[in-house]
Each structure stands twice: as C-alpha cells, then as structure tokens.
Amino acid sequence: MNIEEYKRPEPRQPEARLSEWFSPAKRGVGGWAFLLHRFTGIVLVLYLALHFYVLSYLARGPEAYQAALNFLENPIFVALEVALIAAVIYHGLNGLRLILMAYNIGVKHQKAMFWVVFVLSALTTLVAAVYML
Amino acid sequence: MAEVTFKIYRYKPGAIDPPRYDTFRVDVEAHETVLDILERLRLDDPTLTYRHSCHHGSCGTCGMVVNGKEVLACVTRVLELGTDTVVVEPLHHFPLVSDLVVDMTPFFEKYEPVGMPYIRESEYIPEGQPSEEVGTYVRFESCLECGLCLSACPVVGTDPEYLGPAALAAAARVVQEPRGQDVASVFQMVDTEQGCWRCHAAMECSEVCPNDVDPGGMIMFLRRELLTGKAHSGGKR
Amino acid sequence: MTGGKKTWWWQALSGLVLVFLLGLHLFANHFMAGGLLTYDDVVTYLSNPWILTLEVLFLATVIYHALLGVRALMLDRGISGQQERKLTRVLVVVGVVLFLYGIWLFWVILT
Ligand code: HEM
Ligand code: HEM
Ligand code: SF4
Ligand code: SF4
Ligand code: FES
Numbered sequence: 171m172n173i174e175e176y177k178r179p180e181p182r183q184p185e186a187r188l189s190e191w192f193s194p195a196k197r198g199v200g201g202w203a204f205l206l207h208r209f210t211g212i213v214l215v216l217y218l219a220l221h222f223y224v225l226s227y228l229a230r231g232p233e234a235y236q237a238a239l240n241f242l243e244n245p246i247f248v249a250l251e252v253a254l255i256a257a258v259i260y261h262g263l264n265g266l267r268l269i270l271m272a273y274n275i276g277v278k279h280q281k282a283m284f285w286v287v288f289v290l291s292a293l294t295t296l297v298a299a300v301y302m303l
Numbered sequence: 304m305a306e307v308t309f310k311i312y313r314y315k316p317g318a319i320d321p322p323r324y325d326t327f328r329v330d331v332e333a334h335e336t337v338l339d340i341l342e343r344l345r346l347d348d349p350t351l352t353y354r355h356s357c358h359h360g361s362c363g364t365c366g367m368v369v370n371g372k373e374v375l376a377c378v379t380r381v382l383e384l385g386t387d388t389v390v391v392e393p394l395h396h397f398p399l400v401s402d403l404v405v406d407m408t409p410f411f412e413k414y415e416p417v418g419m420p421y422i423r424e425s426e427y428i429p430e431g432q433p434s435e436e437v438g439t440y441v442r443f444e445s446c447l448e449c450g451l452c453l454s455a456c457p458v459v460g461t462d463p464e465y466l467g468p469a470a471l472a473a474a475a476r477v478v479q480e481p482r483g484q485d486v487a488s489v490f491q492m493v494d495t496e497q498g499c500w501r502c503h504a505a506m507e508c509s510e511v512c513p514n515d516v517d518p519g520g521m522i523m524f525l526r527r528e529l530l531t532g533k534a535h536s537g538g539k540r
Numbered sequence: 541m542t543g544g545k546k547t548w549w550w551q552a553l554s555g556l557v558l559v560f561l562l563g564l565h566l567f568a569n570h571f572m573a574g575g576l577l578t579y580d581d582v583v584t585y586l587s588n589p590w591i592l593t594l595e596v597l598f599l600a601t602v603i604y605h606a607l608l609g610v611r612a613l614m615l616d617r618g619i620s621g622q623q624e625r626k627l628t629r630v631l632v633v634v635g636v637v638l639f640l641y642g643i644w645l646f647w648v649i650l651t
Binding site for chain 2: 207
C-alpha cells in the first residue's frame with residue numbers, strides 16, 4: 171500500500187451495557203452494596219406499580235378485594251412478600267449508609283458498614299418472616 | 304518457575320475483527336510481571352500491541368484488565384495472581400485502538416479542565432528540615448492518570464457524560480490544596496448532575512487505584528463540602 | 541437546572557422520611573392487631589385521621605422518591621440535557637397522576 175493512502179483506522183467505541191450494573195464479576199464490597207441497592211430500588215418501583223394495581227380492587231368493593239386477597243394467599247406470594255420485606259429493609263438501611271457516606275462519615279469503614287447493613291437486614295427479615303408465616 | 308497459559312485479547316479495526324483471544328503457553332519466573340511476558344511474546348508476534356513506558360508503576364500507561372481486574376501490568380507479578388490461566392484484556396469504557404491499546408482521550412477531556420497542579424507539598428519526612436533554598440519539600444500528585452478507576456466504575460460504563468472518579472479526585476485535591484487555582488470554579492464544575500452527584504459510592508474506583516488516590520473517598524469529601532455549605536463561595540445552591 | 545446537589549438531597553431526605561413512613565405502613569399491615577387482613581380492617585385503619593394523614597404523606601413521599609430514583613437510573617444511562625428535561629416533565633406528570641389515583645382510592649374506600 172502507498173503510504174499516502176494509509177488512513178489510521180477508527181478506534182472501536184465502547185458500548186454502554188446496562189448489564190454492567192448487575193454483573194457479579196470481580197466486585198468489591200462497595201460494588202455489591204451498589205448492585206443490591208440498585209436492584210432492590212428497581213424491585214420496589216415495580217412492586218409499587220403492582221401494589222397500586224392490586225389496591226384498585228379496594229375500589230370495587232369488599233367482595234372483589236377479598237377475592238384478590240384470597241388469590242394472593244398462595245405460598246408463592248407469601249414467599250415473594252418476605253423477599254419484598256428483605257428488599258425494603260436492605261434498601262432502607264443501605265440508603266442510610268449512603269447518606270452517611272455523602273457526609274463523609276465512615277467512608278473509610280464503608281465495607282464494615284455494609285456488613286452491618288447486611289447482617290441487620292438478614293436478622294430483621296428473619297424476624298418478619300417468622301411473624302408472617 | 305511455572306507454566307502459565309496466557310489468553311490475550313486481540314483486536315485490530317478491519318484486520319482482527321471481530322475480536323478474539325490468542326492463547327500462549329509461557330514459562331514464567333517468579334519475578335516476571337504481566338508486562339514482562341507481553342514483551343517476550345511480542346518478540347515472536349510483533350503485531351501484539353500494548354502501552355507502556357516506565358516499567359515501575361509511575362507513568363500510568365500500562366493499565367489493563369488482568370483476570371477481570373484493572374491493574375498496572377508492569378507491577379503485577381504473574382505468579383502472584385495464583386491462576387494457571389491469565390486473561391489479559393484492554394481497559395473497559397475507552398475507545399479501543401488495537402489489542403490492549405486504548406485511546407485515553409476521554410480521560411483527559413474530563414481530567415485536564417480541572418487544572419490540578421502536578422506539584423504538591425510533600426507530607427512525608429516531617430522531621431527533616433529542608434534547607435532555606437529548598438523551602439518546602441514537594442512531590443508529584445499521586446494520580447498516575449492511568450484510567451484504571453474509569454475502567455472499574457459502573458457509572459462511567461453507561462454514562463459517557465459523567466465526569467468520573469479521576470477528574471473528581473483531582474477537583475478534590477484542588478479544594479484541599481488550591482495552590483493558586485480558583486476553588487470556586489472547581490466547585491461549580493463538580494456540583495452538577497454529571498459531577499460528584501452522579502456517583503453511587505460503589506467504591507470500585509478506590510478498589511483498583513494503584514496509588515491510593517482513593518477517588519471514591521475524594522468524591523464523598525466533595526459532597527460533604529457541598530452539603531455542609533463549605534463551598535458557599537462557589538457551589539450553586 | 542444544574543442542581544445535582546438538590547436532587548441528591550431530596551432523594552436522601554425522602555429516603556429518610558420513608559424509613560419512618562414505610563416502617564409504619566409495613567408494621568400496620570402485618571403486625572398491628574394481626575395486620576390488615578380484610579376490607580373492613582383497611583377501612584377502620586384509615587378512619588383514624590392521624591393515620592390517614594401519615595398514609596397520604598407516605599403516598600406522596602414514596603412516589604417522589606421512586607420517580608427521582610427512576611430519573612437517576614435514566615441519567616446513569618447517559619442522556620442529553622434536552623432528553624433530561626423531557627424525562628423530568630414526563631416523570632412529574634406520572635407522579636401527579638399516581639398521587640391523584642392514590643387520593644381517589646382513599647376517598648373511595650372511606651365513602
Ligand atoms: C426505606 C427507606 C428508603 C431509604 C432510606 C432510601 C434511600 C435511598 C437513597 C439514599 C438513594 C440514593 C442512592 C444513590 O444515589 O446511589 C436511593 C435510591 C433509590 N431508591 Fe430509595 N430509599 C428508601 C425507600 C425506597 C422505596 C420504597 C423505593 C421504591 C418505591 C425506592 C426506590 C429507589 C430507587 C429506584 C433508587 C435509585 C436507585 C439507584 O440509583 O441505584 N427507595 N434510595
Ligand atoms: C407486603 C407488604 C405490604 C402490604 C400487605 C401492603 C398493604 C397495603 C394496604 C392494605 C393498603 C391500603 C390501605 C393503606 O393505605 O394502608 C396499602 C396502601 C399503600 N401501600 Fe402498601 N402494603 C405493603 C407494602 C408496601 C410497600 C413496600 C410500598 C412502597 C413501595 C407500599 C406502598 C403503598 C402506598 C403508596 C399505599 C397508598 C395507596 C393509596 O393511596 O391507597 N406498600 N398497602
Ligand atoms: S465510587 Fe463513584 S466514581 Fe467510584 S466507582 Fe463508584 S460510582 Fe464510580
Ligand atoms: S485516580 Fe488512581 S486509578 Fe484513577 S487515574 Fe489516578 S491513579 Fe489511576
Ligand atoms: S509502565 Fe509505567 S506504570 Fe506500568
């Protein structure tokens with residue numbers, strides 16, 4: 171090839187992959203905290219939408235609402251409800267951790283704070299689950 | 304000495320496209336680094352490309368992803384990785400020029416406008432009294448401009464507008480030690496949706512930073528300054 | 541609006557408030573006197589004006605926080621300033637509609 175004709179090829183641009191938010195590959199403790207916070211946040215938003223839908227049965231009178239509740243009594247939904255409680259508790263406690271960190275409190279101990287959040291969430295969920303089942 | 308399998312990411316626009324992994328079996332000595340091995344392999348295959356300069360972890364050009372983690376290849380001993388197979392890939396989130404070579408332009412586009420002076424007062428040797436001509440001891444700023452933090456950050460990966468950990472850490476350094484720079488305008492630059500408020504404290508940046516800049520911690524420092532009103536002179540309310 | 545601090549701060553504040561209001565909501569629904577298991581339980585629960593006030597406050601806060609969260613997710617995807625303003629407008633409309641729907645539900649239940 172004639173050197174004058176040579177053109178430097180364009181570099182390949184990076185692609186934005188949303189899966190990266192949730193990829194478990196090689197994460198530090200803070201990375202896991204972020205993954206879980208984001209995941210539970212999205213789950214809660216989806217639940218809120220579903221919740222609003224189920225509550226619409228309230229507007230259709232006691233019988234319709236009771237029928238909807240009976241449908242939700244199935245063990246699968248109860249299990250999902252426990253998972254929901256776990257999501258709420260983790261998201262809430264880690265939210266507090268994130269707020270502390272933004273005030274530059276405990277940033278050096280963010281990993282320890284994550285484990286505190288994690289263990290507290292697990293224990294509270296366990297207590298809630300025992301009550302609910 | 305041990306035999307190690309190297310799986311190296313290969314890509315050249317128009318030539319090796321789609322990308323592939325080339326596999327090499329290599330005898331590795333205890334002292335040898337990932338960069339040493341790449342240089343040996345290049346003797347047999349001159350088309351293998353990578354960036355490097357200083358060979359001692361101070362120029363920041365040899366950043367790459369080894370076994371999924373961002374490292375400086377020149378100070379990463381192969382046998383200390385402890386795996387029989389070592390996977391070598393280019394940094395994430397940068398335009399890819401060839402094999403392990405990325406285009407650092409997006410890094411400097413965000414980093415340079417902050418205007419951090421490179422020389423800082425040294426906090427070391429507190430007992431040593433510098434002579435009068437010297438005044439104070441100085442040293443270079445810690446950031447090597449290696450881009451490892453940008454490669455590790457999950458937000459940089461999806462939001463090209465985000466200022467990113469290195470630039471924000473540089474901004475925090477200016478706030479801590481202005482050295483004649485305009486702190487107010489730096490606060491204005493980082494107090495934005497795409498500045499220090501885009502971060503979600505995943506701390507992956509601090510996890511990989513080879514020189515303890517702790518960009519994640521620096522971002523939290525900036526937030527505290529902005530939240531507690533210490534940045535009145537510059538930060539927008 | 542360049543108020544990155546403002547949106548973060550409101551997200552944090554609404555999160556803090558939610559710790560209490562969502563805590564109350566879950567506590568009431570599951571544990572208080574065995575939980576709200578029937579239509580009548582719900583009516584009785586909401587008949588208390590204090591509870592009703594807190595539940596309306598909860599409704600508003602949770603919608604606000606959730607939509608700010610969705611906005612943060614969208615910004616993390618990387619969008620232009622123009623798209624951002626459009627997104628914010630859409631989310632405001634969604635929020636208002638959801639809030640009115642919630643209020644309407646309370647009203648239907650109580651009358
Ligand atoms: C229980 C009390 C809660 C607290 C303390 C809390 C706290 C927080 C904080 C501090 C953030 C910002 C995180 C960041 O910038 O990285 C956040 C994000 C978020 N929250 Fe909450 N939150 C709570 C409840 C909820 C609820 C009930 C929902 C949904 C209905 C929700 C949905 C979200 C979403 C979608 C995000 C964005 C997620 C992300 O950016 O990764 N949160 N929350
Ligand atoms: C599994 C646990 C839950 C149960 C059993 C439950 C049950 C109920 C019931 C019976 C009501 C109607 C009466 C009232 O306003 O208190 C209600 C309303 C409401 N719930 Fe929940 N809830 C649960 C979890 C949640 C969560 C996690 C959220 C937030 C993400 C939430 C958000 C709301 C809101 C905003 C309303 C008010 C809706 C309206 O305007 O009527 N709930 N819930
Ligand atoms: S702490 Fe912030 S800048 Fe660092 S990796 Fe996490 S999101 Fe990115
Ligand atoms: S902050 Fe650390 S990881 Fe980021 S460019 Fe500077 S030295 Fe490299
Ligand atoms: S070659 Fe200079 S840091 Fe590795």
